[in-house]
């Protein structure tokens with residue numbers, strides 16, 4: 001089933017039973033912050049792999065730790081780190097063990113690049129967009145200005161911006177164009193993996209759809225892998241090969257897109273899917289009652305238990321992580337997440 | 348009933364269903380709000396036509412959603428309805444009275460009868476005020492003198508927006524609340540003077556998907572329970588069906604199509620509305636396998652908008668010589684569903 005899906009959805013390299021070494025793999029990744037009243041367990045034991053040419057989407061509610069996960073992957077740490085541990089294997093080496101200098105030189109931008117949340121509003125207002133897009137090449141590759149600008153022009157073309165926009169200032173671009181420029185910057189040093197933190201959340205539907213088309217094009221043409229962070233389930237389906245759903249610092253489910261969007265197994269995933277509005281569905285979307293737990297004071301057992309409609313006595317203990325033959329993962333006491341398939345027909 | 352009068356704009360809206368539908372709370376005719384565009388802050392070099400000739404009415408107990416791309420004039424329209432911008436042209440009539448004729452006392456009464464929920468929940472609440480203080484303020488301003496009376500109304504409205512138990516929230520400051528809870532407080536503040544009309548500018552766009560649904564559901568319940576009239580701005584068309592009776596689609600300062608939700612979503616008439624709807628994905632794994640078909644180009648400048656239909660440069664169904672010259676006449680193919688497009692215009696036979 002996995003193989004069939006993978007081929008059908010063009011994952012290509014991740015197909016096949018015997019997995020080749022993924023492009024990126026984390027093991028027990030943790031990032032905790034020190035706060036006044038204790039420790040914030042924002043990233044709390046993340047095991048995730050991303051194949052070559054694969055797009056993995058991380059979904060989750062606000063505050064569940066999505067941005068913190070990207071910070072942990074790219075080692076962009078604030079001062080108040082309490083714990084930063086686990087391993088991150090990228091192209092076969094554990095980049096957690098690199099010193100900062102090597103990490104900066106060999107991983108950031110050239111191996112893994114990132115479009116940060118709200119990055120399009122963080123462009124330097126007094127520097128021409130082209131210069132900013134070319135900068136990683138000058139800084140990380142030591143390219144000449146002219147050569148870097150030439151490459152920036154190619155990237156503009158790739159993301160669908162006219163090359164005369166290179167000499168414009170950020171304020172002369174619309175939100176969607178700025179987002180494309182930021183994307184061009186992330187791609188300019190030809191990284192293997194691009195991390196995108198909420199790349200379309202601030203944009204309207206047409207611009208959003210446009211950016212997703214651009215991402216699909218890049219994925220198909222360059223074979224770039226993507227880690228896309230969002231809370232927008234419908235938009236995530238525009239690119240996802242696999243979906244990882246995060247809750248209170250951990251993944252509760254990781255599944256192929258086909259599986260996640262039509263028949264997810266974790267109760268939280270099901271509720272999430274039922275909360276997604278659909279244009280032509282006569283049934284109203286249903287919100288998930290309650291609130292996520294405080295990351296300062298997490299329950300011992302299942303973190304979702306207090307909101308779970310299928311709660312059992314066992315849920316007071318930490319749930320097992322189940323992995324099926326196709327590699328789908330669910331962190332739940334229920335064998336199949338509570339029985340039955342999702343309430344909504346995928347079509 | 349099927350076609351509007353022959354003049355393209357500047358014609359009083361015909362109300363084909365006036366006999367049966369509920370009373371009009373607010374009506375807008377030929378409304379334009381232009382902002383002077385100045386060079387060096389001095390010389391007027393043109394106008395930003397943020398709202399450029401719109402007609403509609405809001406009826407008692409109905410919810411109308413205004414949708415459209417960023418910068419199309421939605422907030423400018425909302426602010427004009429609230430009396431925060433003076434219309435450049437046309438009228439806003441609230442409960443039968445033109446806002447332009449209001450004096451001080453009328454404005455104060457108006458502020459009590461029309462509630463406003465602004466876009467950004469994180470910026471909407473003063474950080475140094477607790478919930479009790481945030482909700483007391485409008486009561487004090489509107490002359491509710493008795494402390495006990497204020498307390499009673501604050502508790503009532505907090506339970507209406509389901510911040511329960513109320514005692515847990517009265518003393519909280521905004522930073523102690525989640526985005527969804529803050530937005531409930533904003534809604535409570537809009538409700539506390541018992542308005543007949545609420546105008547909400549993107550009340551949920553900053554919130555998580557599930558919280559969005561929660562807040563929209565809440566707004567819907569309150570609106571029904573109080574028989575409120577609600578106008579909300581959104582760019583999320585996928586939620587509109589369940590939370591509104593009518594939709595108005597805006598493009599570059601104009602309403603290009605408006606109608607009952609089901610009608611408009613299932614049978615959109617304007618190519619722009621069709622494009623907007625086609626851009627919205629349902630969460631299906633197949634989406635990743637093909638590109639979405641989208642109109643090219645960018646929304647036009649509001650300073651020098653294209654002649655004729657503002658959408659014509661991006662329109663896949665452009666009729667040359669027509670759409671690029673004449674502003675389309677608004678027609679009404681089915682009751683209450685109005686569209687301004689030459690494809691449906693009189694005399695085209697399309």
Ligand SMILES: Nc1ncnc2c1ncn2[C@@H]1O[C@H](COP(=O)(O)OP(=O)(O)OP(=O)(O)O)[C@@H](O)[C@H]1O
Pocket residue numbers: 033034035040042060061062063064065066067068069078080117231295
């Ligand atoms: N430097 C920090 N110190 C202490 N707590 C932090 C820090 N950065 C983030 N947090 C907390 O960690 C949790 C996770 O934050 P994070 O920004 O990773 O969430 P997110 O899933 O990206 O949310 P959103 O969808 O709102 O962007 C939140 O509770 C947040 O308040």
Ligand SMILES: Nc1ncnc2c1ncn2[C@@H]1O[C@H](COP(=O)(O)OP(=O)(O)OP(=O)(O)O)[C@@H](O)[C@H]1O
Pocket residue numbers: 382383395396397415416417418419420421422423424649
């Ligand atoms: N007070 C003002 N002075 C001058 N121009 C303005 C003013 N307010 C808005 N505009 C301009 O009017 C146009 C419409 O803006 P408006 O904020 O109404 O759009 P919107 O549809 O609400 O967009 P968004 O979805 O981004 O909130 C924009 O070009 C904006 O720059």
Ligand SMILES: [Mg+2]
Pocket residue numbers: 066067068117197
């Ligand atoms: Mg984030």
Ligand SMILES: [Mg+2]
Pocket residue numbers: 421422423548
């Ligand atoms: Mg606005």
